[in-house]
Amino acid sequence: MKTPFLLLQQKLGCSFLFLLLTSQMAFSQQLPTGSWAGDLNVRGAAPIKVIFNFPAAAKGQSLVSIPYTGMHDLQVERVKEVGDSLQLAFRDHLSSYTFTALYGAGNKGVAGLFVIGDNRKFPLTISLTNAESLRPSRPQTPTAPFPYAVLPITFAGGDAGVMLSGTITAPKGKKEVPGVILLSGSGPHNRDGEQFYHKTFLVLADELTKRGFAVLRYDERGVGESSGKYAGNFTEDFAPDGLAAVKALQTDKRLKVKNVYVIGHSEGTLMAQIIAAEAPDVAGVVLLAAAGLPGVAFNKSRHRALLKANGISEEQGGQDLMIQDRSYEIVGASPDSATAVANLRKFHEEIDMDPNYSERYITPFVDPWLFHSLHFDPTPYQQKIKVPVLAITGETDSQTPAQDNMPAIKAGLQAAGNANFTPVVLPKLNHFMQTSVTGAYDESYTLEETFSPEVLKMVGDWLVKQATGAGKARRTAKGI
Structure with missing residues (x-):
């Protein structure tokens, strides 16, 4: 594929990364703090920015981002301090990486060697920086003040010891509203579904909240402020976290949420299918960049x-x-x-x-x-889904091709006796719901558009129609 090696690795999935900073002083006395960034120069490609965020507080969580590959806010685990060396480790579902460098006093650059796998070696110098200054133009990103409530939430995840941190955006007031849960695709994602500096889920949550929905989005386990580890988990492991989010939104005493809809993107569409099959109270499903074929x-x-x-x-x-x-x-x-x-x-x-x-x-x-x-085969889950399903995929999506996945989803739902399936394939739409030119995976980084306005409207219209219909059905059933 005509992509930088690091990007290719990110697309296929990561494994274990060791970050080793070797200093000339005791790190217990002077740890790096703030945002440190540098350019990784991969032959034949534009420089790739690597960003480390070290907390000022001793108990804070260090994070790493490589925005060009779509990685944001993955947690770094400190393994141990040995003499003048600080050893950190973090895991994704790709390859191994090492960074070895000398750490000097003050804010001067730290020069070292970044190694991908066993023998791909690249010089990397990181220095203290303002991380926000690195962010390219993303005009769709919502900014405060917001015309709705913004509520922090922490809830137990799908496994023991996993606590998930997220944000609920909801219409103001205590009136009954429908709810939405957002599920990210493969790779570590923060609550904004951030990839390539695009805060996809923040844009989607803003749109849906303005249209009357309470929306919960959360940092995946091992990402941002959520506990647990990301690596070593697969679709069936992440789906219970999404189901826990459904229950957390339904039971939040600050709100009155009845019907909950689940929206998944890419691998998140497989999680959404599992949740809809196992949670009969989920009112409907939206699949963005829908995956539906056996492995x-x-x-x-x-x-x-x-x-x-x-x-x-x-x-x-x-x-x-x-x-x-x-x-x-x-x-x-x-x-x-x-x-x-x-x-x-x-x-x-x-x-x-x-x-x-x-x-x-x-x-x-x-x-x-x-x-x-x-x-992994999603077919058995599809055959249990009884609720309405909207699936949207782009013609230029090279990750979840519509011509094969849409018929598979339709067949699975039909086996469940579910004819309430709306498949939509849009021209010039890429895997990340953006209006694209080529559809190549890394093109997303170069685009200013975060989320196609056409798709935002389509999702909002469908959800409003479903929520209104569900409300009518509920009142009819009660004889109101």
Whole structure:
């Protein structure tokens, strides 16, 4: 793919990152504080900004952001202090990274070496900066004062010990209102659904709250102010957090919320399907960049869409595409990663693949995130959903291609006897609900538009119609 290596890693999923700062003084006496940023110069690509936010308080949480890859506010875990060395670690669902540097007194730059994986080495110098000054123009981002209530909330997540921190925006007053829960896609996201400096969920929450909905958005576990760890969890692990958010909004004593709707984006659409299948009191579902295929079929479809986005046809893909498809099938049929490795090696022997290349080729296919993706099937959940579903995908979406995913969702819902499905495919709309030019994944960073006004209106209109109809149905059932 014609993307920087780091961006490619972010798109496929992350694993474990060690950040090592080696100093000439005891860190217990002088830890870095504030925002520190620097440019990672990857050959053939524009500089990639890396930002570390170190808290002034000893018990505060350090955060890391690499906005060009879509990563914002992922928590950094301090592992230990050893002499004059501070060792920090954080995990996503991609590769390993290290940063080793000398830390000097004052606000001077810190020069070091950033290593991706085992041997991709890039110089990186970070210095104290104003993080907000780095933010490009995002004119749709709402700013205070707001014409609605902004309420902080903390609630127990789906696993023991996980406390999720979020924000509810709600119409002022105590009148009964419908509610909405926002669910992020793959990769760590803060409550604003921030990617590429675009605060997608803040824009969506602002629109829906102005239209009469109480909207809850939250930092995912291990992100921002939420506890727990992001890495090592998958769709079925994050879905209970979303279900906990539904219950938290329904029971918040500051509000009167009855009907709750769930909106998911990308992987969040799979979480939304799980929640709607398991929570009969959810009133409806909105799927943005809808995913609906079983794992192997989904990854095959996405791979072809990514090739197309980069100007490569299936005919041009040829042998490589055949090997990719067969690898997906082999891993998807293997009960564990050890079996997958053995079966992939056998397949590579059959096609006379170079043994050295074979081992490098196998590694990403047994990455826990991809392995899980290839084994996940949303179909059983779709077959339990009885509520109305709106699904919106763009023609230029190269991550969740509409031509394959929409029919899969429709078939699953039909098996549940659910004909209340509204599929919408919009031209020039990318994976992030933006009006796009190419649809390439990293194009989002260059766009000023955060959320297509057409899609904002479409989602708002559909929800208002559903909420109004649900209210009428409730009053009719009560004989009012």
